[in-house]
Amino acid sequence: MGSSRRVTLADVAERTGLSKTSVSLILNNRPGSRLSADAVLRVQAAAAELGYRPDPAAQSLRLGKTRTIGFLSDEVTVTRFASAMIRGVLDTAEQREHTVLIAETGRDPQKTAPALDAMLARRADGIIVGLMGAKEIDVPAIASGVRVVLLNASSPTGEPSILPDEESAGRAIARQLLDAGHRRITLIGDSHSAATDPRVSVTVGARFAGLDAALAEVGINFLERVPVEPWEPVGGYEAMQKMLNGPEVPTGIICSNDRLAFGAYQALQEAGWRIPNDMSVVSFDDDEIASYLRPGLTTAQIPYEEMGRHAVDLLLGGGEGRHLVPMPIIIRGSVGAPRGTEGFTS
The missing domain is CATH 1.10.260 (434 Repressor (Amino-terminal Domain))
Incomplete structure (x- = not known):
């Protein structure tokens, strides 16, 4: 033949x-x-x-399905932080014999409608809307019968969504310090807007609630909550510098993300403080940088790949509501028992 x-x-x-x-x-x-x-x-x-x-065309005519999924990305495809999300979507779609059409909006709302129109013109069986930063969004009107799932996002209209389980992760990451004996703990990266405004974040409030709950279980509060905007290394560096020169120096630091922790590491090492001998540090995200720091940073991983897999399963399998994916705690070498140092007691 x-x-x-x-x-x-x-x-x-x-x-x-x-x-x-x-x-x-x-x-x-x-x-x-x-x-x-x-x-x-x-x-x-x-x-x-x-x-x-x-013949896919013949199959789609016979079954009324194209076995095609649309993935509408808001910065997911153009940043390394969430590339695993795409991998999870693609791998699971392939396992379920579906093809994925991908479009990137780059946070430009004017690109959303044309991208959706192109997917619907190709008769996508369903649409996944994926965001780099978890927040509440307005979902554009889509033809009746086309299912939509939100990935790392939520909406006021209640579309089914996949989010990381930040509250449980907050409790677990705080326990890393508490179980090691720390009671003088400071948060670097407090943010009122992220904690209270779903248009800024739908997960940070849950993260902070988990941290507070874990501390409350042992009868303590944060020694200090240091606001930092944005969550970049320079903010962690400056906050840590001020803390080391302040009247009450903690024994343990929780950073709101790994980039803040990177800056805190630099300030500690510059001042001659050893991690974890003199100060323990934990964080969130499991950015690639967390494994390169020395010692490696203990952090709560945002499970982007697993979230992508769940989104495809939810889209094709039905189901409603908000689905939370557990955040693994990646244990490295940044936590130890508190040690007495001049200016504070453990």
Whole structure:
């Protein structure tokens, strides 16, 4: 058989001596064909030998489905931080025999409608809207019958969504310090807007609630909550510098993300403080930088890949509501028992 054209059902039928209808029933697993086991084996063997592949266009016409998913990205495809989200979506879609159409808006709302129109023109069976930063968004009107799932996002209209379980992660990351004996703990990266405004973040408030709950369980509050905007290394560096020169120096630091922790590391090491001998540090995100720091940074991982997998399963499997994906705690070398140092007691 030449390789210049698609192998058809007629080719398989000719090879096996069966009708096209019988071959179609077998290859499409249609019930009630009443064909013998020998016929089934012959058709499957002939299809494999000839390299037969189903015609997607014909399948979509017959089933009313294109087995295509649209992925509308808001900065997910253009940043390394959340690239695992794309991997999770693509791998799971492939396992479920679906193709993914990807469009990037780059936070430009004017690009959203054209991107959605292009996906719907290709008759996508459903749409996943994925965000780099978890926040509440308004979902554009989409044709009736096309299912939408929000990935790392939520909406006031209640579309099904996938989010990281930040409250549980907050409790768990605080316990890293508390279980090591720390009671003088400071938060670097407090943010009133992120904690209270869902248009800024739908997860940071839960993260802080988890931290506060863990501290309350042992009867303490934060020694200090240091506001920092934005959560970049320079903010962590400056906050840590001021803290080391302040009247009450903590024994443990919780940073709101790994970039703040990177800055805090620099300030501590510049001042001659050893981690974790003199100060313990924990954080959130599990950015690539967390494993490169020395010692490695203990942090709560945002499970982007697993969230992507869950989004595809939710889109194709049905279900409503908000689904929380556990955030693993990645244990490295930045936590130790508190040690007495001049200016504070542990």
